Amino acid sequence: MPPVKKRLMINITFPDGAIRQYDRGTTAMGIAKSISEGLARKVIAAGVNGQVWDLSRPINEDATVKLYTWNDAEGKNTFWHSSAHLMAEAVEGMFPGVKFWVGPPVENGFYYDMDLGDKKITEEDLVAIEKKMNELAKKNSPYERKEMPKAEAIKYFTAKGDEYKLDLLQNLNDGEITFYTQGNFTDLCRGPHIPNTGLIKAIKLTNIAGAYWKGDEKNKQLTRLYGVTFPSQKELDEYLAMLEEAKKRDHRKLGKELGIYTMDDDVGPGLIMWMPNGTVIIEELEKLAKETESAAGYKRVVTPHIAKESMYLTSGHLPYYADSMYPPMEMEGEKYYLKSMNCPHHHKIYAAEPKSYRDLPYRVAEYGTVYRYEQSGELFGLMRVRCLHMNDAHIYCTKDQFEEEFRAVNEMYLKYFKIFGIDKYVMRLSLHSADKLGKKYVNEPELWVQTEAMVREVLINSNIPFVEVQDEAAFYGPKIDVQIWSVIGREFTLATNQVDFSQGRSFKLQYTTPDNQTETPLIIHRAPLGTHERFIGFLLEHYAGKLPVWLAPVQVKVLPISDKFLDYAKTVADKLKKSDIRAEVDDRNEKIGKKIRDTELMKVPYMLVVGEKEMNDNKVAVRRQGVGDVGVFAVEDFLFKIKTEITERTDVSAFVVK
Numbered sequence: 001m002p003p004v005k006k007r008l009m010i011n012i013t014f015p016d017g018a019i020r021q022y023d024r025g026t027t028a029m030g031i032a033k034s035i036s037e038g039l040a041r042k043v044i045a046a047g048v049n050g051q052v053w054d055l056s057r058p059i060n061e062d063a064t065v066k067l068y069t070w071n072d073a074e075g076k077n078t079f080w081h082s083s084a085h086l087m088a089e090a091v092e093g094m095f096p097g098v099k100f101w102v103g104p105p106v107e108n109g110f111y112y113d114m115d116l117g118d119k120k121i122t123e124e125d126l127v128a129i130e131k132k133m134n135e136l137a138k139k140n141s142p143y144e145r146k147e148m149p150k151a152e153a154i155k156y157f158t159a160k161g162d163e164y165k166l167d168l169l170q171n172l173n174d175g176e177i178t179f180y181t182q183g184n185f186t187d188l189c190r191g192p193h194i195p196n197t198g199l200i201k202a203i204k205l206t207n208i209a210g211a212y213w214k215g216d217e218k219n220k221q222l223t224r225l226y227g228v229t230f231p232s233q234k235e236l237d238e239y240l241a242m243l244e245e246a247k248k249r250d251h252r253k254l255g256k257e258l259g260i261y262t263m264d265d266d267v268g269p270g271l272i273m274w275m276p277n278g279t280v281i282i283e284e285l286e287k288l289a290k291e292t293e294s295a296a297g298y299k300r301v302v303t304p305h306i307a308k309e310s311m312y313l314t315s316g317h318l319p320y321y322a323d324s325m326y327p328p329m330e331m332e333g334e335k336y337y338l339k340s341m342n343c344p345h346h347h348k349i350y351a352a353e354p355k356s357y358r359d360l361p362y363r364v365a366e367y368g369t370v371y372r373y374e375q376s377g378e379l380f381g382l383m384r385v386r387c388l389h390m391n392d393a394h395i396y397c398t399k400d401q402f403e404e405e406f407r408a409v410n411e412m413y414l415k416y417f418k419i420f421g422i423d424k425y426v427m428r429l430s431l432h433s434a435d436k437l438g439k440k441y442v443n444e445p446e447l448w449v450q451t452e453a454m455v456r457e458v459l460i461n462s463n464i465p466f467v468e469v470q471d472e473a474a475f476y477g478p479k480i481d482v483q484i485w486s487v488i489g490r491e492f493t494l495a496t497n498q499v500d501f502s503q504g505r506s507f508k509l510q511y512t513t514p515d516n517q518t519e520t521p522l523i524i525h526r527a528p529l530g531t532h533e534r535f536i537g538f539l540l541e542h543y544a545g546k547l548p549v550w551l552a553p554v555q556v557k558v559l560p561i562s563d564k565f566l567d568y569a570k571t572v573a574d575k576l577k578k579s580d581i582r583a584e585v586d587d588r589n590e591k592i593g594k595k596i597r598d599t600e601l602m603k604v605p606y607m608l609v610v611g612e613k614e615m616n617d618n619k620v621a622v623r624r625q626g627v628g629d630v631g632v633f634a635v636e637d638f639l640f641k642i643k644t645e646i647t648e649r650t651d652v653s654a655f656v657v658k
């Protein structure tokens with residue numbers, strides 16, 4: 001028997017815990033192929049010990065490996081970031097001398113910031129760049145990674161006269177610098193990238209915008225080119241159709257048409273003023289939250305909008321979150337900050353009275369107003385604003401109570417999803433990263449591992465779909481971002497849910513145990529309905545402005561056929577109003593057809609048409625928005641049915657037989 005050549009093997013651990021042996025120096029692509037050819041065709045990047053890697057990068061030690069496809073956020077991000085390189089290659093070919101800053105993936109695609117000197121990219125150029133990108137993609141050029149000593153990298157970009165990449169190099173050290181080349185384009189980049197350009201099958205450049213270098217308006221303005229790419233033409237077509245639908249449902253357009261909110265230059269950017277119709281929605285949402293929270297044992301509190309610097313030093317928001325806070329106000333020799341979170345105020349309420357284990361869980365809730373500094377370029381309708389109203393609450397509990405409390409919070413989310421017809425959702429569990437303890441994360445290695453395990457267990461036990469992401473936790477504990485999808489398939493990050501083992505200590509929060517010891521409570525931060533701003537923005541798109549009757553600013557419009565029936569119309573409306581129905585009369589001297597059309601446009605759920613016959617019989621002819629006539633009813637019967645629909649908070653009409 002010939003001697004067996006000794007080979008070095010490494011252990012690869014898969015997400016399900018299975019361990020397989022591979023040759024040292026194997027790649028994630030090799031691993032994918034060993035599983036199946038089908039998987040190898042779909043795989044885009046790999047998670048190696050929690051970091052996203054190129055599929056072609058050799059793995060030389062034991063590692064945990066997760067293979068990412070287009071369906072994973074990491075896969076999409078890698079795909080889109082690689083597409084940014086492809087776009088840069090096309091642009092460089094057409095605009096020689098262009099200099100590039102950064103090209104990250106974003107929510108729906110990617111962008112690249114570039115300095116075109118005195119040249120300009122026009123809408124027509126976009127089509128040409130797209131065409132060029134398609135040609136380049138077809139060449140199947142591999143993305144090749146090369147490690148580069150710092151001195152050599154500096155030499156390369158000095159020769160190119162590229163001050164942007166030289167600036168990036170300043171903060172990098174030997175061993176951290178990699179170059180990637182595909183086709184004729186070489187870039188300083190940390191990676192990772194897809195194996196080759198051939199995977200990019202469909203390309204759409206979506207926007208040209210200006211962006212100050214490093215987001216600072218004192219700096220030069222660069223050109224930001226946005227695009228989106230897909231692994232098939234079908235997916236691009238679906239995406240474009242969805243965008244078309246989203247345009248019709250744009251919350252900024254509907255918000256204006258339906259009188260929901262406004263903004264004003266004299267008030268300032270990102271500061272929403274809720275108009276009467278929007279305020280009705282807000283009050284209905286708060287009513288829902290109050291009922292739900294009261295049933296779940298929460299108590300309500302009210303806190304001021306500002307606090308002294310010392311509180312935010314204790315909480316750690318200063319200096320960690322100083323960037324997202326408004327600058328301080330000085331008075332009486334003290335600095336005061338507008339609050340960017342409600343937590344510290346709630347901690348102070350907890351601390352105001354001594355607590356024993358009998359007082360826990362202690363749950364306090366508030367629709368809290370918070371202020372966050374967002375750069376003006378980042379502001380967007382109701383989605384990114386500077387003043388928010390948050391469905392906030394904090395639960396202070398013992399370790400033994402944690403599982404039950406956290407499970408109850410998750411159930412509250414699910415209850416809301418059901419009410420709003422949200423069928424698709426995922427919880428993103430963000431974990432810490434051990435090498436950043438003491439910097440980005442509180443230095444409590446054991447507590448991190450313990451808490452993360454507790455959260456994971458509850459998520460598994462309650463059968464909630466979730467994904468885990470490394471290195472995105474809050475600084476005081478693991479974080480769960482709740483992602484939801486609107487009816488037309490657009491993704492929204494609704495809210496975060498956090499577990500906190502650290503703030504309790506910083507604020508010296510305590511309770512006495514049954515054997516008279518003192519302990520620090522765990523804190524759960526939760527906001528299932530997110531902020532009014534983002535949630536109402538979502539609802540407007542989700543329902544295309546056609547809110548269910550319980551949320552509709554005007555629930556019923558009474559439409560007299562002519563002035564002769566105006567008094568009867570008013571009697572009907574008054575009767576409804578006495579039963580807390582939001583009813584109005586269209587008393588304009590217009591034809592009934594126009595009255596109906598206008599009411600339809602305002603998306604009022606019910607129209608009651610009244611004429612001779614209705615008046616004589618004390619009845620109303622009922623029309624449902626978007627449906628048409630649903631029959632003639634006695635006023636009392638209509639009232640009873642609509643009341644039921646409102647109380648049940650359903651979006652199924654009580655008048656339409658399915």
Ligand SMILES: [Zn+2]
Pocket residue numbers: 081082085180187189190191192193
């Ligand atoms: Zn790159």
Ligand SMILES: [Zn+2]
Pocket residue numbers: 341342343394525526
């Ligand atoms: Zn909080």
